[in-house]
Amino acid sequence: MKESLQGLFADALTQLRNRGVLPADGPVDVxxxxxxxxxxxxLSTNVALALARPAGMAPRELAQSIIDALPDSPLIEKVEVAxxxxxxxxxxxxxxxxxVRRILDEGERFxxxxxxxxxxxxxxxxxxxxxxxxxxxHGRGAAYGDTxxxxxxxxxxxxxxxxxxxxxxxxxxxxxxSIWLRYLQSCGQGLPFPGQAYQGDYITRIAEQLxxxxxxxxVRAPGAAQRELLSAGDEASLDASIAWMREALGDTGYxxxxxxxxxxxxxxxxxxxxxxGVTFDRWFSEASLHESGALDxxxxxxxxxxxxxxxxxxxxxxxxxxxxxKDRVVVRESGTPTYFAPDIAYHLDKFDRGYDLMxxxxxxxxxxxxxxxxxxxxxxxxxxxxxxxEFVQFAVLYRGGxxxxxxxxxxxxxxxxxxxxxxGTDPARFFYVQRKPDQHLDFDLDLAKSQSxxxxxxxxxxxxxxxxxxxxxxxxxxxxxxxxxDVDLSRLGEEHEQDLAKLLIRYPEVVAAAAAGYDPHLVVFxxxxxxxxxxxxxxxxxxxxxxxxxxxxxxxxxxxTRQVLSNGLGLIGVSAPTSM
RNA sequence: GCGCCCGUAGCUCAACCGGAUAGAGCAACGGCCUUCUAAGCCGUAGGUUACAGGUUCAAGUCCUGUCGGGCGCGCCA
Numbered sequence: 312m313k314e315s316l317q318g319l320f321a322d323a324l325t326q327l328r329n330r331g332v333l334p335a336d337g338p339v340d341v342x343x344x345x346x347x348x349x350x351x352x353x354l355s356t357n358v359a360l361a362l363a364r365p366a367g368m369a370p371r372e373l374a375q376s377i378i379d380a381l382p383d384s385p386l387i388e389k390v391e392v393a394x395x396x397x398x399x400x401x402x403x404x405x406x407x408x409x410x411v412r413r414i415l416d417e418g419e420r421f422x423x424x425x426x427x428x429x430x431x432x433x434x435x436x437x438x439x440x441x442x443x444x445x446x447x448x449h450g451r452g453a454a455y456g457d458t459x460x461x462x463x464x465x466x467x468x469x470x471x472x473x474x475x476x477x478x479x480x481x482x483x484x485x486x487x488x489s490i491w492l493r494y495l496q497s498c499g500q501g502l503p504f505p506g507q508a509y510q511g512d513y514i515t516r517i518a519e520q521l522x523x524x525x526x527x528x529x530v531r532a533p534g535a536a537q538r539e540l541l542s543a544g545d546e547a548s549l550d551a552s553i554a555w556m557r558e559a560l561g562d563t564g565y566x567x568x569x570x571x572x573x574x575x576x577x578x579x580x581x582x583x584x585x586x587x588g589v590t591f592d593r594w595f596s597e598a599s600l601h602e603s604g605a606l607d608x609x610x611x612x613x614x615x616x617x618x619x620x621x622x623x624x625x626x627x628x629x630x631x632x633x634x635x636x637k638d639r640v641v642v643r644e645s646g647t648p649t650y651f652a653p654d655i656a657y658h659l660d661k662f663d664r665g666y667d668l669m670x671x672x673x674x675x676x677x678x679x680x681x682x683x684x685x686x687x688x689x690x691x692x693x694x695x696x697x698x699x700x701e702f703v704q705f706a707v708l709y710r711g712g713x714x715x716x717x718x719x720x721x722x723x724x725x726x727x728x729x730x731x732x733x734x735g736t737d738p739a740r741f742f743y744v745q746r747k748p749d750q751h752l753d754f755d756l757d758l759a760k761s762q763s764x765x766x767x768x769x770x771x772x773x774x775x776x777x778x779x780x781x782x783x784x785x786x787x788x789x790x791x792x793x794x795x796x797d798v799d800l801s802r803l804g805e806e807h808e809q810d811l812a813k814l815l816i817r818y819p820e821v822v823a824a825a826a827a828g829y830d831p832h833l834v835v836f837x838x839x840x841x842x843x844x845x846x847x848x849x850x851x852x853x854x855x856x857x858x859x860x861x862x863x864x865x866x867x868x869x870x871x872t873r874q875v876l877s878n879g880l881g882l883i884g885v886s887a888p889t890s891m
Numbered sequence: 892g893c894g895c896c897c898g899u900a901g902c903u904c905a906a907c908c909g910g911a912u913a914g915a916g917c918a919a920c921g922g923c924c925u926u927c928u929a930a931g932c933c934g935u936a937g938g939u940u941a942c943a944g945g946u947u948c949a950a951g952u953c954c955u956g957u958c959g960g961g962c963g964c965g966c967c968a
Contacts, residue, residue: 342907342908344907344910345907346911347906347914348911348912351911355910355911357910357911360910360948360949363948364948369948370948393911394910394911395910395911395948395949396948397910397911440968477968480967480968481967481968482967482968546967623966624966625966627966636893636894636964637964639966640965640966641966642966643966644966645966647966649965649966649967649968650967650968674962675895675896675961675962675963676962676963677962677963678894678895678896678962678963679894679895679962679963679964680963702895702896702962704896704897704961704962705961705962745904746903746904747904747905749896749897750896750897750904751896751897751960751961753902753903753904755903758903758917766930767916767917769930770916770930770931772930773928773930773931774931776928776930777927777928777930777931780927780928781927781928782927783927784927785927788927820907821907824907827907828907830907832904832905833905833907836904836905836906836915839915839916840915843915843932846931846932847931847932847933849927849928849931849932850923850929850931850932850933851932851933853926853927854927855926855927856927890928891928891930
């Protein structure tokens with residue numbers, strides 16, 4: 312419908328150009344909007360306002376000229392000039408309801424589009440270190456990344472999801488030390504436990520598993536000097552403790568402990584996410600970059616790019632050549648690479664895999680980090696425009712009106728699993744994506760878990776369940792037609808029915824806009840509006856009335872509404888219950 | 892100090908390349924259940940879009956400055 316109106320306007324503009332009313336320059340994109348205001352028509356365009364200046368005409372005058380030049384169309388009820396020069400179009404009522412037929416015909420496909428043109432996009436998200444369970448901050452990244460993936464798929468992209476596992480580096484050393492110390496304690500060694508080590512209960516659980524599998528084979532008795540290091544409380548002593556552990560355990564023993572921790576935590580993270588409705592196509596291991604030699608090759612590649620130099624015995628990347636604030640160390644004076652180096656190697660690996668678009672979903676605290684990664688990729692010849700980042704602000708939990716504090720090392724954080732168990736997956740996902748990602752999120756636990764009408768997720772789900780319930784009743788009374796193909800939609804036309812149809816018409820645009828702007832929250836807001844439209848209609852009219860033609864038309868309309876609710880909820884990974 | 896993000900109703904937030912009278916939910920107040928689920932609907936009230944300038948037919952949206960908040964500025968990860 313929009314397309315054919317666009318054609319009509321293009322014709323009118325061409326005619327005005329031919330008559331010399333408008334200058335002959337390039338084509339003008341005629342955009343239509345659905346006015347929020349009643350009385351402003353079904354569609355509205357500001358094209359006359361935009362063209363008034365080049366035409367040298369008053370906007371209202373030009374608007375009238377455009378209207379006069381419009382070809383006749385059976386779609387249009389009336390067209391009028393409004394306000395400063397808007398053109399408001401009133402569409403013939405019956406034409407609005409054609410969307411119902413289209414939805415019933417397309418079903419789950421309704422709302423999908425080909426904007427993505429099959430382009431391959433990689434979304435990397437969560438990527439939390441395997442040093443503890445996921446907390447509620449990761450949950451937001453998970454919900455956002457996964458929903459974005461679903462939306463981009465619907466918009467015609469070929470989506471892959473990836474989790475980057477930081478299974479290498481100092482935090483893994485600390486994890487290993489933490490587990491080993493708990494293991495020693497459980498084997499009867501009385502030891503101090505450093506304050507900077509991971510404090511959570513899960514460390515003890517891993518240690519007990521380790522003991523169950525390996526007995527006391529990994530026990531090494533610490534001397535007085537080691538005990539002192541463990542209770543010292545500074546970073547240098549912690550590193551010294553790690554060095555002692557590595558020496559005492561040897562390479563094999565060290566890896567046994569490390570892998571016990573890593574595997575336990577990855578399995579935990581994986582099942583946690585699966586229960587949250589989030590799955591990945593690939594878990595990319597940082598350690599694999601070290602083992603495969605990709606890291607060395609990356610450093611070599613960076614050197615050859617000519618954007619590196621040596622200073623103070625370290626290898627620096629001149630990221631300032633690419634707009635970064637300062638240059639960055641890639642290889643330390645000690646000869647070991649920084650965290651930055653494997654990250655470059657990882658992103659180059661993505662580029663080598665040939666994606667058209669790579670999206671990193673990162674915590675907002677990484678916003679200073681991304682420019683250097685992009686810089687390094689560009690230095691190595693990658694097209695930086697294909698690399699995109701979305702920052703997700705932290706979620707701050709509130710319980711009983713008070714902030715819930717979080718800290719991984721202290722072990723007092725709310726995990727994603729606890730959140731899911733407390734409020735349920737559907738409310739959690741809904742709450743996470745109902746805000747723009749770069750907005751701070753106040754997550755009200757009491758509200759999310761309330762099984763009441765305060766809770767917006769039930770509002771939308773209820774609309775779906777309500778329609779299902781109507782059909783249950785209709786079925787009992789033998790009122791459901793075998794097919795909706797030949798339903799007479801001209802029996803619709805009440806105000807609430809028109810409002811509902813207009814909402815349904817908007818759905819494909821909402822999906823397209825959410826995909827184009829990486830804005831899942833648009834879908835959430837739309838679903839709330841659609842649910843409101845349904846509830847309003849429900850309260851105003853009875854569907855199962857005696858006039859069969861009208862009844863069938865109404866059933867067709869709410870059947871279509873149910874389909875769109877279901878499609879939209881699917882996009883944000885929230886279930887569409889058939890009863891509540 | 893420098894950089895990025897943000898400031899909209901009492902609270903939490905929307906507002907589609909700059910468009911018409913800035914919209915929802917919650918909280919408050921008033922109505923609607925012998926009829927398909929009241930986890931619902933309708934109505935009332937609530938605003939100088941932090942502040943001051945600027946750009947233009949038009950600014951919450953763009954530019955400059957001020958104030959306020961968050962985050963980042965390691966040879967940590």
